[in-house]
Amino acid sequence: MSAPDRWFVVSARVPSRDLLPLVAEGLLVLGGASVLEQGDSVSTFLPPPADPEAFAREAREQLAQMLPDGVPLEIEWRWHPNEDWAATWKQGLQPRRITERLVVKPTWTSWDAEPHQIVLDIDPQMAFGTGEHATTRGCLRLLDGVLRSGDRVLDVGSGSAILAIAAARLGAGEVIAVEYDPDANLNARENLEHNCVHDNVRVIEAMADAELLSTLGPFDVVLANILSSIIRPLLPAFHQAVRGAAEGRLIVSGILRSEHPDVVRDALAAGFRVERVDEEEEWCSALLVPAR
Secondary structure, rough: OOOOOOOEEEEEEOHHHHHHHHHHHHHHHHOOOOOOEEOOEEEEEEOOOOOHHHHHHHHHHHHHHHHHOOOEEEEEEEEEOOOHHHHHOOOOOEEEOOOOOOOEEEEEOOOOOOOOOOOOEEEEOOOOOOOOOOHEEEEEHHHHHHHHOOEEEEEEOOOOOHHHHHHHOOOOEEEEEEOOOOHHHHHHHHHHHHOOOOOOOOOEOOOOOHHOOOOHHOEEEEEEEHHHHHHHHHHHHHHHHOOOOOOOOOEEEEEEEHHHHHHHHHHHHHOOOEEEEEEOOEEEEEEEEEOO
């Protein structure tokens, strides 16, 4: 299908940058191929709808459902001439040093790596999976501190596969990445090739649930950088998945500070104890281990 003469650009603005990942996810659900983050707003480019005003109203309703109650949401739309808008989006993404040895680098940028550094080359095809968000960085910091050579690792909601790739590059023996979005999985497989770990990471296109976790497990490490509303009901299944390992570890993220107490309560009830918490901006990532 040829590109339209002009693009329909939908922009959403929220009062906190920490809520932008939720808004961006919603824009992608609406049909955006990628998102562009600018200040406190995020935009996506779409083919022209039949009724722009009606589309914008529907977009606002759907995005509002993804945000906490009472959060102000502004929606604007405009026309944009057809051009290489993907190149414009990429200009804002640069390499990031996450830990002493982990660096995340978009494929179109360069980094003069030190001998001890592990450089992850990621082409996200969207705003996430590049280390641009605090939840990704929190997971990577915790993973760098606990992964052991030969570990069997599961990445739930793998997206661009950045965490799965990091696990493989850090020495995991086997990595399974579970993601239900087919477009994300196409992107993930490209990233596996970029990082030469396509033989170490297996991508499964499915929705992660208790049955799938039971079938695939046990694991030494489970990673879940997803919404807390998805993490909480899966905690018992996560416990089963890591309980069989000698020293099973679960790393969870996508948790707002305000949600952290509820997640901890449910984690304790599921049989975990909190080993470590990584906090950045309004987000929490946590390392959980089975209580012995």
